Amino acid sequence: MVTTTPELDPYDALVLVSFGGPEKPEDVVPFLRNVTRGRGIPDERLEEVGEHYYSFGGKSPINDQCRALLAALRSELDRRGIDTPIGWGNRNWEPYLTDTLTSLDRAGHRRVLAITTSAYPSYSSCRQYRENLYDAAQDTALQVDRIRQYATHPGFVTASVDATNAALDQLRAAGADVDGTRLIFVTHSIPTAMEDASRQATRGYVGWHRAVADEVARQVSAERGTDYRWDLAYCSRSGPPTQPWLEPDVNDHLAACRDDGVASVVLVPIGFISDHMEVIYDLDTEAAATAEKLGLGFVRAATAGTHPAFVGALVDLALERAAAARGETPQRPVIPGAEVGADVCAADCCLNLRQPDRPALCQR
Numbered sequence: 001m002v003t004t005t006p007e008l009d010p011y012d013a014l015v016l017v018s019f020g021g022p023e024k025p026e027d028v029v030p031f032l033r034n035v036t037r038g039r040g041i042p043d044e045r046l047e048e049v050g051e052h053y054y055s056f057g058g059k060s061p062i063n064d065q066c067r068a069l070l071a072a073l074r075s076e077l078d079r080r081g082i083d084t085p086i087g088w089g090n091r092n093w094e095p096y097l098t099d100t101l102t103s104l105d106r107a108g109h110r111r112v113l114a115i116t117t118s119a120y121p122s123y124s125s126c127r128q129y130r131e132n133l134y135d136a137a138q139d140t141a142l143q144v145d146r147i148r149q150y151a152t153h154p155g156f157v158t159a160s161v162d163a164t165n166a167a168l169d170q171l172r173a174a175g176a177d178v179d180g181t182r183l184i185f186v187t188h189s190i191p192t193a194m195e196d197a198s199r200q201a202t203r204g205y206v207g208w209h210r211a212v213a214d215e216v217a218r219q220v221s222a223e224r225g226t227d228y229r230w231d232l233a234y235c236s237r238s239g240p241p242t243q244p245w246l247e248p249d250v251n252d253h254l255a256a257c258r259d260d261g262v263a264s265v266v267l268v269p270i271g272f273i274s275d276h277m278e279v280i281y282d283l284d285t286e287a288a289a290t291a292e293k294l295g296l297g298f299v300r301a302a303t304a305g306t307h308p309a310f311v312g313a314l315v316d317l318a319l320e321r322a323a324a325a326r327g328e329t330p331q332r333p334v335i336p337g338a339e340v341g342a343d344v345c346a347a348d349c350c351l352n353l354r355q356p357d358r359p360a361l362c363q364r
């Protein structure tokens, strides 16, 4: 029989919702087809991205990272005496979200709380997940809610602060004078039209990243007694060259930093929660090579991964969402001056510019 634990009532199941990635070389092309269906990405870009995967044996690290996060969430729930099951479903690869929700439905679950591996507003990181939840829940009796967009939660920021400090320590151990190190916060580029749409109902994709970057830099600066300068740069641009995307590209920005007299940099990938392909290829391979060529000291800080502050924050966010679903008014921790993410998005949140009428869950 399906039961609920009081803390998570009314939810009787949790589900981790992620992007998905190939497990072996034969998966790469079908995975890329799933991701890019109807998105107008040039073939050359797809071949290029396919090579990124093949250069790592055709396997993305993202699925193993989801398994590690699931195990960490399970331990944290157990530690708090919460025995609610937690499932896992992806948007673009096995285990597919549709199959996961179908099995939860067949097992008698009714109210499911989704935890996405994407922390910011924007069509790609918010609404697209909610559209996929809508589609996946279609033939079930499930009611699916989602934890709020969480990048501005203090626990997520703590993980990045620790990672930035560790990266600065590593640079110093290698002999760099880290007082002048530039912190370069990095996230996935998106089309500028998608950024504009994200500002309709929230402070936007860029605004959220700037708030997180500012707070990480502030905490790191305070702890180390040095006023660190920071910038926000972007990776993983795709789409046709005629379409404007957020800039500067991280590689161009490294050159600009060198021209500015900077001797070393720490790249802090605040846009991603784990070391998936964008991180290990676009940053650890490509940007690291650019830095090497420029003679810049370079360390890439860890992503949140299974940092205890991050895992604890996700469980806190689930409890917060459950309290709100019960009609209570929970505390909603947020970093200073930043926006609290929405549990239930506004109708015009992160609009789908291609298919404005496509239905999505977790909105008014």
Ligand SMILES: CC1=C(CCC(=O)O)c2cc3nc(cc4[nH]c(cc5[nH]c(cc1n2)c(C)c5CCC(=O)O)c(CCC(=O)O)c4C)C(CCC(=O)O)=C3C
Residues within 6 Å of the ligand: 019, 020, 021, 022, 032, 035, 036, 039, 041, 045, 046, 049, 060, 061, 062, 117, 118, 119, 122, 124, 125, 188, 189, 190, 191, 236, 237, 238, 239, 271, 272, 276, 277, 278
């Ligand atoms: C904001 C954002 C996140 C962060 C939020 C989140 O985590 O969701 C993210 C994550 C990811 N993106 C990933 C992979 C890909 N993204 C692509 C394409 C695109 N991403 C976009 C945005 C984002 N993407 C956009 C605007 C496009 C253009 C096409 C479109 O408008 O949709 C393409 C197509 C080829 C290419 O163009 O690069 C691939 C293969 C993987 C898996 C990595 C792995 O396998 O380890 C992950 C975690």
Ligand SMILES: [Fe+2]
Residues within 6 Å of the ligand: 188
């Ligand atoms: Fe992407």
